[in-house]
Amino acid sequence: EGVVYVASPLRFESHAEPHGLLIIWLGTYKVATPSVKLGIEPTVRLDQDNEPQPDGVLLIPESAGGQSTLSEDDYIEGAPELVAEIAASSVANDLHDKKKAYRRNGVQEYIVWQIFENQLDWFSLQQGEYVPLAADGNGIVQSQVFPGLWLSVPDLLAGNMTRVLTVLQEGLNSAEHADFVQRLSGQL
Template identity: 65%
Template sequence: TVRLDSDNEFQPDGVLLIPGGSSQLTSYGYIQGAPELVVEIAASSAAIDLGDKKRVYRRNGVQEYLVWQIFDQKLDWFYLEEGVYQSLSPNDEGILCSGVFPGLWLNATQLLQNNLAAVLATL
């Protein structure tokens, strides 16, 4: 569970934190504050994940936000720049590269084609 502020407490599908970064673990095992990366796997919740949750994550300073839309077979990776989420574009090889976590690369095409060996090879 991620407690972003007094009004917003979410349970994202994945998070990555930087030790000493903008969030911390509480004694109860909750994450307090904004993780550096939040991942949501969205089926029927895509509208919420790309609407209200995205706005809350942006407002609270989550630096990168990744939404995998299962039904639409689409992956959206956003990065925070001057308080606004921008879409992360793939590099020349078609790989999405995190700006916060060097070496965190994702071959979105291969992920969407369920080619996990190629996804792991990219990592």
């Protein structure tokens, strides 16, 4: 939105550690889905007024039908399919200005892990608005953009990464994920 934010120093338990856990989850998905790209804190040139550096992004390469590109100087231009943010001191910015910019520019899914509130919101862009993705009865949320990207939200919030990765593996074993991998590899 044309505003420069100076990031606070990053604390360990309220940012670095949860960031690491989120990247373990996203990284495991990326390993099992070779055509997608994972980035940590990349500069994203959304538009002429917004160049955020989200904590994590998953994107589909342009050659496989993705909506963002890599510039000649190696920056993401346009909206990655998924953006994830760890929000401790930045929660107001992450849930307001950044959320608006991501929505307006077409980021299809936006995850905000609010550390102090012990809450994770996963939004899906539907008809130009962000709608929370509903968890099933076990607290599992499934990506609408990345088939097989499943998250047990209660387990992530509790730090139970064994269960988080078990649930993700169930998603990776799904027919939808296999079809997605096949579809992406056929388009490259």
